[in-house]
Amino acid sequence: MAEQVLAADGTPLKASLNRALRRQKMRALVLILPLLLFILATFIYPIGQMLFRSVENGIVSETIPRTVVALDDWDTQENDLPPATVFDALAKDLAVAVELKEHTRLGSRLNYELSGISSLFRKTGRRVDDIGEIYTDQLVALDPAWEDPATWVTLMADPDWIAAQAAWDGEGDEPAFVVSATAIDMLPQTADIYADFARVIQSGDNDSPTEEEPWHIVSLALYQDLIASPSVDIPGPLAGLVSTAAAAAPSFETEDVIATFTDVDDDWQNPEVWETIYTYSPAYTNGYFLNAIDLQKTTDGIEWQPENEQVYLTLFLRTMIMSMTITISCILLGYPVAWMLANLPARKANLLMILVLLPFWTSLLVRTSAWKVLLQNQGVINDLLVWVGFIADDNRLALINNATGTVIAMTHILLPFMILPLYSVMQTIPISYLRAAKSLGATNWTAFWRVYFPQSVPGIGAGSILVFILSIGYYITPEIVGGTKGVFISNRIAYHISSSLNWGLAAALGAILLAIVLALYWAYDRIVGIDNVKLGG
Amino acid sequence: MALKIPILGGAGLSEAKSDTAFVEFERVQKSYDGENLVVKDLNLSMPKGEFLTMLGPSGSGKTTCLMMLAGFETATHGAIRLDGVSINNIPPHKRGIGMVFQNYALFPHMTVAENLSFPLEVRKIGKSTREEKVMRALGMVQMQDFAGRRPAQLSGGQQQRIALARALVFEPELVLMDEPLGALDKQLRETLQFEITKLAHDLGITVVYVTHDQTEALTMSDRVAVFDDGRIQQLAPPDELYEAPQNSFVAQFIGENNTLEGVVQEMRGDSCIVKLDSGDVIDAMPVNVSKVGERTKVSIRPERVEFDKSRLSPDAHTLKAEVLEFIYMGDIFRTRLRVAGTDDFVIKSRNAPDQVRLTPGSQIEIGWLAQDCRALDA
Ligand SMILES: Nc1ncnc2c1ncn2[C@@H]1O[C@H](COP(=O)(O)OP(=O)(O)O)[C@@H](O)[C@H]1O
Ligand SMILES: [Mg+2]
Numbered sequence: 005m006a007e008q009v010l011a012a013d014g015t016p017l018k019a020s021l022n023r024a025l026r027r028q029k030m031r032a033l034v035l036i037l038p039l040l041l042f043i044l045a046t047f048i049y050p051i052g053q054m055l056f057r058s059v060e061n062g063i064v065s066e067t068i069p070r071t072v073v074a075l076d077d078w079d080t081q082e083n084d085l086p087p088a089t090v091f092d093a094l095a096k097d098l099a100v101a102v103e104l105k106e107h108t109r110l111g112s113r114l115n116y117e118l119s120g121i122s123s124l125f126r127k128t129g130r131r132v133d134d135i136g137e138i139y140t141d142q143l144v145a146l147d148p149a150w151e152d153p154a155t156w157v158t159l160m161a162d163p164d165w166i167a168a169q170a171a172w173d174g175e176g177d178e179p180a181f182v183v184s185a186t187a188i189d190m191l192p193q194t195a196d197i198y199a200d201f202a203r204v205i206q207s208g209d210n211d212s213p214t215e216e217e218p219w220h221i222v223s224l225a226l227y228q229d230l231i232a233s234p235s236v237d238i239p240g241p242l243a244g245l246v247s248t249a250a251a252a253a254p255s256f257e258t259e260d261v262i263a264t265f266t267d268v269d270d271d272w273q274n275p276e277v278w279e280t281i282y283t284y285s286p287a288y289t290n291g292y293f294l295n296a297i298d299l300q301k302t303t304d305g306i307e308w309q310p311e312n313e314q315v316y317l318t319l320f321l322r323t324m325i326m327s328m329t330i331t332i333s334c335i336l337l338g339y340p341v342a343w344m345l346a347n348l349p350a351r352k353a354n355l356l357m358i359l360v361l362l363p364f365w366t367s368l369l370v371r372t373s374a375w376k377v378l379l380q381n382q383g384v385i386n387d388l389l390v391w392v393g394f395i396a397d398d399n400r401l402a403l404i405n406n407a408t409g410t411v412i413a414m415t416h417i418l419l420p421f422m423i424l425p426l427y428s429v430m431q432t433i434p435i436s437y438l439r440a441a442k443s444l445g446a447t448n449w450t451a452f453w454r455v456y457f458p459q460s461v462p463g464i465g466a467g468s469i470l471v472f473i474l475s476i477g478y479y480i481t482p483e484i485v486g487g488t489k490g491v492f493i494s495n496r497i498a499y500h501i502s503s504s505l506n507w508g509l510a511a512a513l514g515a516i517l518l519a520i521v522l523a524l525y526w527a528y529d530r531i532v533g534i535d536n537v538k539l540g541g
Numbered sequence: 542m543a544l545k546i547p548i549l550g551g552a553g554l555s556e557a558k559s560d561t562a563f564v565e566f567e568r569v570q571k572s573y574d575g576e577n578l579v580v581k582d583l584n585l586s587m588p589k590g591e592f593l594t595m596l597g598p599s600g601s602g603k604t605t606c607l608m609m610l611a612g613f614e615t616a617t618h619g620a621i622r623l624d625g626v627s628i629n630n631i632p633p634h635k636r637g638i639g640m641v642f643q644n645y646a647l648f649p650h651m652t653v654a655e656n657l658s659f660p661l662e663v664r665k666i667g668k669s670t671r672e673e674k675v676m677r678a679l680g681m682v683q684m685q686d687f688a689g690r691r692p693a694q695l696s697g698g699q700q701q702r703i704a705l706a707r708a709l710v711f712e713p714e715l716v717l718m719d720e721p722l723g724a725l726d727k728q729l730r731e732t733l734q735f736e737i738t739k740l741a742h743d744l745g746i747t748v749v750y751v752t753h754d755q756t757e758a759l760t761m762s763d764r765v766a767v768f769d770d771g772r773i774q775q776l777a778p779p780d781e782l783y784e785a786p787q788n789s790f791v792a793q794f795i796g797e798n799n800t801l802e803g804v805v806q807e808m809r810g811d812s813c814i815v816k817l818d819s820g821d822v823i824d825a826m827p828v829n830v831s832k833v834g835e836r837t838k839v840s841i842r843p844e845r846v847e848f849d850k851s852r853l854s855p856d857a858h859t860l861k862a863e864v865l866e867f868i869y870m871g872d873i874f875r876t877r878l879r880v881a882g883t884d885d886f887v888i889k890s891r892n893a894p895d896q897v898r899l900t901p902g903s904q905i906e907i908g909w910l911a912q913d914c915r916a917l918d919a
Contacts, residue, residue, distance in 0.1 A: 439613050440646035442633040444660035445711065451634075454659070458650045 055518075058511035061289040064281065067110040068097035070196075072285040075278070086278050091261045092228070096197050098125075098132040099221040103204045116506050117291065117300075118280040120271060128268050136224030138259045143223055146252055147245055156222070157214050159242050160187045160198045169214060178212050190236050193225040224261075227253055279303045292512035316496070316513065323493045324520070326407055326414075327475040333415040334422035334471045335464060342426035342463070347435070360423050368417065372484045375413040379403035379485065405487025413485045414475055421474060422467035429463030465532055473521055493517060562622070563589040563747055564610065564715065569619035571605050579605050581771035583619070587749070589714070592741050594750045596758040597768025598794070603751045606768075607717050610749065612636050623715065634663075639708035639716035639746075643723050645700045647692035653679070653703050654688040660711040678710035679703075681740060698729045705737065709744065716741070719751045734761050755795055759783065767791050788829060789917040792840040799843060799886050805835045805916065812911040814858070815839055819881040823858050824911040829918040836919035843875075843889040845913035848905045849897070859908040862886065864899045874898060880907065 009017040065072045070093035078086040101107040111125030143150040150156075157166065162182040169179055181202035187195040201222055202213040209216075230236065230246075230253040238246045265272040283301050284291060291301050298314040299306050308314065341360065345353050363371060378384045386400045395401060403409055433456060441451035479494040486495070493513060500510035528534065564587040571580035580602045587593050595603040608614040609621060612633030620627050628636055647656050657675040666674070679685045682702035692700055701721055708716050718737075722730045738761045741748045752758055758765045759779040766776045767790070774794075775787045786792035793800065803817035805827070813827045815837060825839045847853055848862075865884065866877040873889050876899050880886040888907070890896055899905065 434644065434646070436642045436644060436646040437648060439611070439633070440640065440642055441648075441659070442613075443611055443636075443638060443640035443717075444707065445634050445637070445663045446659070447634055447663075450663055455648050459648075 054507075054511050055515050056511075057508050058292050058515050059288050059290065060508070061284060061291070062287045063110055063113050064285050065287050067101050067106050068094060068281075070094075070097050071281065075282045075285060078278070078282065085262070085273065085275060088260075088262055090278075091265055091272075092224075094265075095132060095135045095261055096200075096221055096225070098129060099135070099197070099219055100200045100204060102129045102132055103208055103219075112505065114280055114284060116295075116504075116509065117284060118276060121277060121280065124269050124271050124277065128265065128272075131264070131268050132221075133219060135261060135264055136220035136222070136227075136259065138257060139223035139227045140220045142252075142256050143226070143249060146249055149245055150223075150249075151217060153213065153215055153217055155242065155245070156198065156218050158240070159191075159238070159246070160184060160195060160202075161213070169212075178206060181206055181213055186239065190233070190238060191226065191229040193232075194222060194229050197225045198222050224259070227256060227258075292508040293516070295509055296512040296516055316493070319491070319493045319496055320516070320520070322407070323476055323517075326411060326490075326492070327472050329411050330414045330418060330475045331422075331468050331472045333411065334419050335468065337415065338419055338422035338426055338467065339460075339464070342423050342430050345423070345427045346430035346433070357427075360420055363417065363420060368480060369484075371417060372413055372481045375409070375416070375485055376404060379409050379412065404485050405490065407486070407490040409485040409487070410482045410490035410492075413481050414478060417481060418471045418474055421470045425466035425470065426460065426463040429466070430460055433459045461532070465528070469525070469528065472524070476517065476521060561588045562586040563591075563624055564749065565620075565622040565625075566606070566610075567620045567622070569606075569609065569616045569621060571602070571609060571614065572617050578617075579771055580609075580616075583771075583773060585766060585773065585776065587747060589747055590745050592738065592748045592750065592761060592763045594752060594758040594762040594765045595768055596752060596755060596765050596794075597774075599753055601768040602771045603753075603768050604719055607719050607749060607751055611638055611640055611717055637711075637713050637715075639711070639713035641701075641704050641708045641716070641718040641721045643720040645692070645704040647700055647704055647707070649692055651691075652688065653684070653690050653692070653695070656692070656703060657707050657710045660707065664711060674710055678706040681709065682706045682736070697725055698733065701725065701733060702736075705740070709740070709746070713746070715747045715749070717749045717751075720753065721750075722757065723752075723754075730757070737761065759795070767794060769794070785828075786840065786915065786917070789838040789840060789919075792838075792915065792917060797843055797887065797889075799841050799846070799880075801839050801841075801881055801883070801886075802919070803837060803839065805830050805833050805837055808833055813916060815916055817881045821858075821860050821881050823860065823914065824909070825914040825916040826912045828915045830916045837916045838919055839914050839916050841909055841914045843887045844873075845909055846888040846907050847909055848888065848899070848907045850906065850908070853908045854910075857908045857910075859906040862905050862907050864901050864903045864905060867899055867901055878905075878907070 011017045011020045013020070071090060074090040074093040075086060078090060098107055101110065107125050107129045108122070111122040114125070115122035140150070160183055161169075162184040165179060165182040172178055181199065183195050183199040183202070187198075198218060201218050205211045205213050205216050226249070230250040234250050234253070236246060236250050237243060262272075271277055279302065283303060289301075294301055294306060295309075296316050297320075298309045298317050300309050341356075345356055345360070348356065376383075380386070381400050381402070381404075383403070385403060386395075389395045390397050390400065403412065437455050437459070438451050441455040442448070446454065476492075477494050478492060479498055482490055482492045483495050483498075486492070494517070497510045497513045497517075500506045500513070525534075564585070566583045566585040569580060569583040570578055572578050583606060585593075595606060597603050605614060609616050612628070612631065616629065621629060623636070623638075647653075648659070651659065654675055657678055658671050661671040661674060675688070676685060679688060682705055684699065684702050684706065687695060687699065687703070692703065695703065704721070708718075721737075722733055725733065734757055737748075737750075750758075750761065759782070762779060764776060764778050765782050767774045767782065769790050775782060775791045777785075777787075782791065782795050786795060789800065792798050801815075801817050801823070803815040803823075805813055806816040806822065807814040808827065808831075811826065813825055813830065814822055815825045816822050823839065825837075830837045850859070853859070860880050862878040862880045864876060865879055868875040868877075872892055874892060874896065876888050876890070877884070878886045878888065
């Protein structure tokens with residue numbers, strides 16, 4: 005081993021070098037810190053959030069937690085309806101969700117997977133507060149005390165909470181309801197749903213459980229608890245009330261929850277509805293991604309979407325092919341212009357450069373709309389072609405509302421992004437290379453192709469990457485001139501973000517797009533080499 | 542190395558002007574903008590195998606002349622002939638002229654071997670012959686070991702050697718070089734100067750070499766064409782250029798020179814008497830003056846000035862001089878004098894054992910042989 009080198013002050017040289025470098029790095033960090041924070045806050049974090057939505061699916065297990073647990077035991081292979089416990093659980097979950105107005109959101113979410121669920125949930129939501137009424141009535145008939153909110157509070161609330169609630173002076177919020185351990189132990193289902201009731205009453209309605217009669221579904225839960233443990237022995241003043249109810253419970257008239265649901269809508273008899281709920285009950289799902297590539301999740305595994313609903317693969321493919329077409333058009337049109345720019349005297353080159361940059365001075369929307377005017381069936385270009393006699397008047401070219409329109413308009417709009425990098429690379433290629441090649445005996449073409457062109461490839465690379473990545477995510481222009489045949493995947497993403505509100509699918513589509521771009525970038529690096537990309541000298 | 546390739550592709554024959562001329566410019570003019578003539582009236586005739594240098598200050602039109610010869614610029618007027626054939630209408634790639642550029646112009650995306658192979662490939666020469674010729678050309682510039690490298694991995698001198706080899710590999714009879722050594726340091730430049738002249742001689746090629754460095758021009762060339770203002774001021778072998786400049790531009794441009802201004806007072810056949818503006822009278826040889834009363838610049842080389850009276854003829858005119866500065870330069874002494882009203886009159890003397898070292902402040906008398914002092918245009 006080499007001996008350790010010491011600096012003048014006796015510390016190891018490495019250590020003092022590191023210290024000096026660290027200070028430099030810190031200074032550099034401080035300089036970029038504002039930008040870094042800005043980008044983190046406005047770019048990285050939102051994009052991360054958005055991408056996270058492509059797998060996140062907490063809404064099902066958060067909105068209908070009891071149902072999700074109950075469905076765990078359901079054997080989907082049997083192709084039967086789930087057992088009554090699942091319907092019970094859903095009734096309870098919906099009772100809570102309806103009060104919180106969350107069932108429609110869940111309905112919309114599941115509607116992405118199976119259309120009709122949204123209205124099913126909405127309909128059911130309107131009827132769910134009747135479920136269990138029959139038990140309330142019978143309990144009240146047994147003893148009117150069941151009508152008194154105080155009875156329920158005494159039965160369900162923790163004594164400490166009762167004391168705190170009594171001491172509360174009405175200022176600010178009521179102390180948050182705490183369910184008693186005894187109730188959880190002896191009447192678990194009742195305690196469970198009553199706790200939710202109290203929470204909703206307190207937070208949602210800003211009311212107090214001490215003043216509100218519980219929902220009918222709580223009565224249902226109590227009935228179930230009493231049936232489950234007939235000899236329940238509640239300590240305290242309500243022991244008699246409860247044991248009387250327990251004794252009477254077996255002779256209660258009962259309600260068939262399944263029938264109630266079916267009565268609301270036959271669809272609850274459709275196993276597909278339950279399969280969808282079951283399939284999308286985990287907190288994370290690959291369902292959005294599968295949908296984004298025209299697949300779907302079923303209880304039998306992953307399958308193709310029905311033929312008439314397969315759109316995304318076609319759209320991805322079309323986006324790729326059209327972006328490549330646009331990129332190639334930009335190269336073909338931009339290369340000669342860049343060459344001119346690079347070889348003209350400075351004054352003329354500047355003038356030409358202004359012309360190249362001119363499109364940036366007008367709004368994208370205006371330019372795209374201008375294309376609409378030009379490319380129309382009765383537009384300027386068609387008129388001109390007819391006038392010149394290239395095409396017949398009754399045989400005008402379809403230049404807009406299809407892929408052709410998108411390619412034409414986008415090539416025009418993205419052309420400067422090809423010309424600028426090409427120009428800055430070409431500017432650094434001295435004319436003497438061409439002269440040298442010619443003096444060595446090469447014809448103009450050979451000199452260009454063997455000597456000039458290879459040196460301009462980094463510019464083509466940079467321009468192509470720019471144009472391709474811009475066009476792959478382009479949205480406004482295809483929207484305006486693309487019709488249905490000329491839209492890109494990004495139009496679909498925009499649709500899901502702003503119209504269908506299926507953000508998860510939009511995020512999955514976006515993530516796939518990002519992955520494709522990164523993959524192409526990687527491929528480009530492997531084939532051409534990324535250090536072969538130059539934006540300037 | 543045999544040099545036998547047809548230079549021209551038959552086209553555009555015109556009458557041969559002279560039997561010996563290989564490269565010929567006749568009354569060539571060139572203007573880029575239609576207003577100023579960059580090349581005014583160029584007449585030049587070179588025999589085969591000559592090494593001719595175009596020397597001149599920057600902007601004097603040297604590169605333009607070279608580019609017209611290579612075919613990258615067209616002459617506005619006049620004829621350029623190669624081997625008796627007018628080449629005005631022959632495109633550059635058919636002229637078969639080798640060319641070395643100032644910035645080397647080696648193709649950066651090709652290796653050294655590929656660079657050299659390029660002119661052979663475009664001539665559709667077979668692979669094995671190509672490889673053999675490439676290695677031979679690399680051998681000529683001692684660069685065989687670098688065949689696989691990229692130009693960027695070579696030093697400036699090495700790149701220049703490759704550029705030279707590339708210009709020679711397809712065996713052209715005429716090679717043009719535009720300030721090929723301009724970017725190199727002095728030592729390397731001297732080495733390469735020697736190598737280039739030797740190669741040119743050994744291969745028997747004709748070379749038109751452009752430089753603004755007069756030492757380079759004098760040491761390398763058979764003949765030097767001194768350019769100024771779009772014209773050849775003098776075309777002569779180096780020694781003649783130095784010893785017998787034809788006008789005051791050449792005299793001042795080539796080597797160090799003392800200039801005094803005055804009026805011709807008396808003509809005496811092959812010598813004359815000039816009365817300087819300071820009133821002093823000197824001997825001179827009339828070159829560009831023909832009659833009494835004409836204004837003239839007389840030019841005298843520092844090493845031809847004598848301050849030892851015994852070496853001058855008794856009737857020679859002398860000038861009074863005051864020693865201002867004495868500089869010891871090793872092989873020579875350089876002494877600056879105040880003479881006839883100028884402070885920058887310089888004399889040089891050899892550092893010999895018996896040489897006098899003048900002390901600043903002392904008064905001396907200087908003189909010269911009439912043939913060493915040339916009376917040129919004013
Ligand atoms: N392509 C050109 N366009 C216009 N003027 C030029 C061009 N090339 C050279 N010139 C002008 O012609 C003159 C001679 O240039 P050049 O032949 O390059 O001189 P040299 O090589 O002796 O330095 C200069 O004044 C220069 O500005
Ligand atoms: Mg020049």
